[in-house]
Amino acid sequence: MGKTITEKILAKHSGQENLSPGDLINAEIDVIMCHDVTTTPALDMLKAKGVNKVCDPDKIVVIPDHFIPNKDIKSAEMVAKIRRWVKEQGISKFYDLGKHGVCHAILPEQGHVIPGQIIICGDSHTSTHGALGAFSTGIGSTDLAAALATGKLWFKVPHSMLFTITGSLQKGVYSKDVILDIIRMIGVDGALYKAMEFNGDFIKQLSVEARMTICNMAIEAGGKSGIINPDQKTIDYVKSKTDQDFELIYSDHDAEYEKKYEINVSDLEPIIAFPNLPSNGKKISEIKENIYLDQAYLGSCTNGRLEDLQIAAEILKDNKVNPDTRMIVVPATTEIWKQANKEGLIDIFMDAGATVSTPTCGACLGGHMGILAGGEKCISSTNRNFVGRMGSPKSEVYLASPATVASSAIEGKIADPRKYL
Amino acid sequence: MIGNAHTYDKNHINTDEIIPARYLNMDQEKDLAKHAMEDIDEKFIHKVQEGDFVIAGKDFGCGSSREHAVWALRGAGIKAVIAVNFARIFYRNCMNNGFPAIECDDISKKVQSGDKLEIDIKAGKINNLTKNEQYNFKPLPEFALKMIEVGGLMNYITIE
Numbered sequence: 001m002g003k004t005i006t007e008k009i010l011a012k013h014s015g016q017e018n019l020s021p022g023d024l025i026n027a028e029i030d031v032i033m034c035h036d037v038t039t040t041p042a043l044d045m046l047k048a049k050g051v052n053k054v055c056d057p058d059k060i061v062v063i064p065d066h067f068i069p070n071k072d073i074k075s076a077e078m079v080a081k082i083r084r085w086v087k088e089q090g091i092s093k094f095y096d097l098g099k100h101g102v103c104h105a106i107l108p109e110q111g112h113v114i115p116g117q118i119i120i121c122g123d124s125h126t127s128t129h130g131a132l133g134a135f136s137t138g139i140g141s142t143d144l145a146a147a148l149a150t151g152k153l154w155f156k157v158p159h160s161m162l163f164t165i166t167g168s169l170q171k172g173v174y175s176k177d178v179i180l181d182i183i184r185m186i187g188v189d190g191a192l193y194k195a196m197e198f199n200g201d202f203i204k205q206l207s208v209e210a211r212m213t214i215c216n217m218a219i220e221a222g223g224k225s226g227i228i229n230p231d232q233k234t235i236d237y238v239k240s241k242t243d244q245d246f247e248l249i250y251s252d253h254d255a256e257y258e259k260k261y262e263i264n265v266s267d268l269e270p271i272i273a274f275p276n277l278p279s280n281g282k283k284i285s286e287i288k289e290n291i292y293l294d295q296a297y298l299g300s301c302t303n304g305r306l307e308d309l310q311i312a313a314e315i316l317k318d319n320k321v322n323p324d325t326r327m328i329v330v331p332a333t334t335e336i337w338k339q340a341n342k343e344g345l346i347d348i349f350m351d352a353g354a355t356v357s358t359p360t361c362g363a364c365l366g367g368h369m370g371i372l373a374g375g376e377k378c379i380s381s382t383n384r385n386f387v388g389r390m391g392s393p394k395s396e397v398y399l400a401s402p403a404t405v406a407s408s409a410i411e412g413k414i415a416d417p418r419k420y421l
Numbered sequence: 422m423i424g425n426a427h428t429y430d431k432n433h434i435n436t437d438e439i440i441p442a443r444y445l446n447m448d449q450e451k452d453l454a455k456h457a458m459e460d461i462d463e464k465f466i467h468k469v470q471e472g473d474f475v476i477a478g479k480d481f482g483c484g485s486s487r488e489h490a491v492w493a494l495r496g497a498g499i500k501a502v503i504a505v506n507f508a509r510i511f512y513r514n515c516m517n518n519g520f521p522a523i524e525c526d527d528i529s530k531k532v533q534s535g536d537k538l539e540i541d542i543k544a545g546k547i548n549n550l551t552k553n554e555q556y557n558f559k560p561l562p563e564f565a566l567k568m569i570e571v572g573g574l575m576n577y578i579t580i581e
């Protein structure tokens with residue numbers, strides 16, 4: 001019997017020949033990414049255990065992003081502590097203010113994601129990096145502390161689920177709609193503890209960035225990871241970012257999957273996930289009522305990359321944001337911000353009446369820079385619409401693609417982007 | 422372990438509900454505990470007593486990886502969570518803290534808030550003293566029992 005890419009990567013990193021789902025292993029970690037919220041408790045744990053040196057400073061990438069720029073005194077203290085630790089440990093891969101951005105957008109952009117690696121971060125959306133053929137998963141602070149100390153971490157080898165996606169998307173429909181539709185179909189625990197592997201002609205057509213959107217939201221179906229076998233696009237992307245060597249690992253043709261889905265996306269429409277679960281997706285044609293919006297949010301590790309901004313700008317060009325709606329655009333990284341500026345996208349957003357913030361997680365998790373009041377409704381290109389996710393427990397979040405966020409901002413209510421393209 | 426149940430007969434209770442992100446600029450158990458379960462039950466923190474249990478449906482702890490969710494519950498005095506099943510990172514965080522996360526079928530239908538429960542982790546048994554009922558659960562994996570015994574992953578790796 002063949003093996004999946006996930007089983008092979010985990011085997012290689014734990015010195016085993018063969019692994020099967022359910023096996024408990026101790027694996028060597030290639031990249032440990034640290035952000036502000038979950039890292040400070042890990043540093044306290046290391047201190048309490050008398051661990052004064054991290055295993056290997058070169059494995060560590062530090063990217064404060066949740067409350068950046070510091071939102072209040074407490075978050076300022078958190079980052080100050082991280083900054084001191086970075087200096088003391090000699091960690092060179094540190095993306096402080098000026099090079100800052102959302103950690104899952106910076107990591108691949110700056111060449112820190114290599115196919116075949118194991119990547120961990122104290123953040124659930126670490127599944128994003130599976131788009132480049134790495135095993136990448138979210139962990140908590142204790143895991144982070146253990147990995148920082150030893151360079152290793154325990155894992156249970158997950159069962160894999162295979163999603164074979166074929167067809168071509170209609171204009172105005174994007175990879176975000178595809179993943180929202182998959183989560184609608186299988187539910188928020190449809191892939192609990194599983195590795196979600198995506199393949200098929202459709203995936204091959206997608207840019208690496210659009211693939212990241214799909215793997216990013218694997219966690220919203222309960223997945224342990226999302227992963228896509230590398231192809232020429234992956235190789236070209238990685239080579240454009242780093243000169244580090246890599247070995248390509250692929251799933252065998254006869255690999256065993258716990259479940260297989262075949263999905264054709266040719267008839268898919270824009271999907272909107274209604275409050276309060278990412279699985280509450282509705283096709284735009286099914287929405288009969290007018291859902292008026294107080295805020296439209298474009299950003300995050302799901303959809304704050306350059307092509308997301310380009311798509312939204314195409315719709316907003318020569319249009320205006322509805323006077324009853326506030327639109328906030330948050331380019332996910334400093335590089336994306338600069339590029340968007342060069343391409344004139346920032347001007348398009350500002351001329352339309354939106355505001356453009358510095359990169360941050362910000363309002364995506366209800367941190368700062370755009371919090372919702374009770375009773376307010378927001379359409380958002382982010383990944384979660386739980387109760388209180390972007391502010392008041394009485395506010396509502398509707399998840400959608402960047403295109404749907406832009407068309408809805410113009411009309412001040414949930415609106416189909418296809419008529420603007 | 423003996424304590425009272427606080428039952429939330431709901432699936433997919435997420436970490437944003439267990440401890441909202443607006444409190445993530447703190448990481449001490451006693452500070453987080455003041456806001457435990459705030460967005461799902463404002464009165465939780467006034468009802469809970471040292472040694473109690475939280476009971477829930479499927480997929481408890483889904484969403485973000487914040488271990489703050491485990492700390493907030495433990496800080497509030499909760500000694501174990503019993504749910505039909507758990508989201509992956511929350512389950513992992515419980516294990517790594519040596520905090521029992523127990524999976525038991527239909528538990529949120531069987532146990533009402535206020536029921537007094539006695540839990541035998543090793544035997545995989547819950548005794549509902551109020552209703553005089555017994556429920557079995559799949560005993561925790563050996564690795565989890567070891568973590569509970571030594572007090573979590575950080576102690577485990579230093580012992581290893």
Ligand code: SF4
Nearest residue numbers: 102300301361364365
């Ligand atoms: S952008 Fe949102 S979902 Fe992504 S890491 Fe930041 S807070 Fe989490």
